[in-house]
Amino acid sequence: MDIMHGTSVVQPRVTVLNPSGKGWVDFTRSICAVTLLVKGFGKLIKVANNSNRLCRDWQTAPIGQDYLIACISALKEICEREGDSDAIPLELARGIFWHKAHMMCEPCTCKGEDHDSVCDRVQVGLPTFSGRK
Numbered sequence: 001m002d003i004m005h006g007t008s009v010v011q012p013r014v015t016v017l018n019p020s021g022k023g024w025v026d027f028t029r030s031i032c033a034v035t036l037l038v039k040g041f042g043k044l045i046k047v048a049n050n051s052n053r054l055c056r057d058w059q060t061a062p063i064g065q066d067y068l069i070a071c072i073s074a075l076k077e078i079c080e081r082e083g084d085s086d087a088i089p090l091e092l093a094r095g096i097f098w099h100k101a102h103m104m105c106e107p108c109t110c111k112g113e114d115h116d117s118v119c120d121r122v123q124v125g126l127p128t129f130s131g132r133k
Helices: 019-030 072-082
Strands: 091-093 096-098 125-127
Touching: 019 091, 019 096, 019 125, 072 091
Parallel strands: none
Antiparallel strands: 091 096, 096 125
């Protein structure tokens, strides 16, 4: 709200993240990003019209999870600037490795035509990779 209202002094805040949010903290620190913790912005980033069809629960950001939501285009730009897209596994930023980068845009694997069951679409950034596990 400080930013939205143009307050001249922005007060730092602290929150406790659910386990679902802890994985992106190292990533945001690695790229020196300012992190804004918000509520009610789940529909801010939507699935592109020309993307793979997703189940209904992934059309917008899931509620009740502390996920980092980002556009693929932004992640690609960050990887080009801060990481190594040729590394295996992909290095999204210095010391942050994406363990399912090859599955970033795969089609929904739900059963049935209506795509009403739920897929696991969560991508995870892991700190410094030390061999295959």
